[in-house]
Amino acid sequence: QKEVxxxxxxxxxxxxxxxxxxxxxxxxxxxxxMWYRQYSRKGPELLMYTYSSGNKEDGRFTAQVDKSSxxxxxxxxxxxxxxxxxxxxxxxxxxxxxxxxxxxxxxxAVHP
Amino acid sequence: xxxxxxxxRYKVAKRGQDVALRCDPISGHVSLFWYQQALGQGxxxxxxxxxxxxxxxxxxxxxxxxxxxxxxxxxxLKIQRTQQEDSAVYLCATNRDRRQETQYFGPGxxxxxx
Numbered sequence: 001q002k003e004v005x006x007x008x009x010x011x012x013x014x015x016x017x018x019x020x021x022x023x024x025x026x027x028x029x030x031x032x033x034m035w036y037r038q039y040s041r042k043g044p045e046l047l048m049y050t051y052s053s054g055n056k057e058d059g060r061f062t063a064q065v066d067k068s069s070x071x072x073x074x075x076x077x078x079x080x081x082x083x084x085x086x087x088x089x090x091x092x093x094x095x096x097x098x099x100x101x102x103x104x105x106x107x108x109a110v111h112p
Numbered sequence: 113x114x115x116x117x118x119x120x121r122y123k124v125a126k127r128g129q130d131v132a133l134r135c136d137p138i139s140g141h142v143s144l145f146w147y148q149q150a151l152g153q154g155x156x157x158x159x160x161x162x163x164x165x166x167x168x169x170x171x172x173x174x175x176x177x178x179x180x181x182x183x184x185x186x187x188x189l190k191i192q193r194t195q196q197e198d199s200a201v202y203l204c205a206t207n208r209d210r211r212q213e214t215q216y217f218g219p220g221x222x223x224x225x226x
Contacts, residue, residue, distance in 0.1 A: 036217075042220075043203055044155065044217045045217065090154075097162065097167065100145075100147075100157065100205075102155050104152070104153050104154050105152075105153070105154050
């Protein structure tokens with residue numbers, strides 16, 4: 001079993017929809033949780049970064065971490081066609097250098 | 113430059129050929145990581161440098177893979193005697209220091225081994 005599980009989709013939604021993306025993980029030592037967006041043939045770019053449990057909001061994006069359930073989520077409000085990409089969750093342990101453990105990525109398509 | 117750059121962007125190699133992939137980090141970034149991303153998968157850690165020191169190479173899949181960063185800036189990932197299973201995107205990521213959580217990724221090198 002992988003340390004980080006993520007449904008690969010694909011997920012197809014109409015423009016304006018609320019999108020929910022999720023990951024589960026097994027290692028309770030993970031403390032830092034990130035969401036990266038990756039457009040086709042590009043490198044991942046950081047969207048959201050959260051330390052430990054709680055919520056974080058940035059514009060149309062909200063990241064949630066529930067450490068008791070080992071479950072993290074990314075919500076996208078008012079989705080746009082430009083949000084069409086692969087969304088990767090990533091996490092790492094507290095302390096030391098920050099080797100990231102990624103989920104498989106969820107492919108999202110927002111159609112006009 | 114403003115971001116992490118990698119070259120070449122695409123590489124086609126015949127099975128058994130040696131390849132070298134280059135990463136130019138953001139200026140002043142101390143930490144440098146290499147990841148391998150297979151088709152339809154998330155990136156997987158290969159190796160980590162802090163300045164010129166390779167502190168972790170636990171993710172390198174075999175002794176055919178070798179990475180170096182001799183002056184603590186540019187890094188090269190070398191794959192000897194390439195195999196078809198080496199076909200993947202190789203991503204380089206850097207950050208300012210070992211305590212910083214944000215990693216900045218380059219565009220990757222897409223390697224296809226025929």
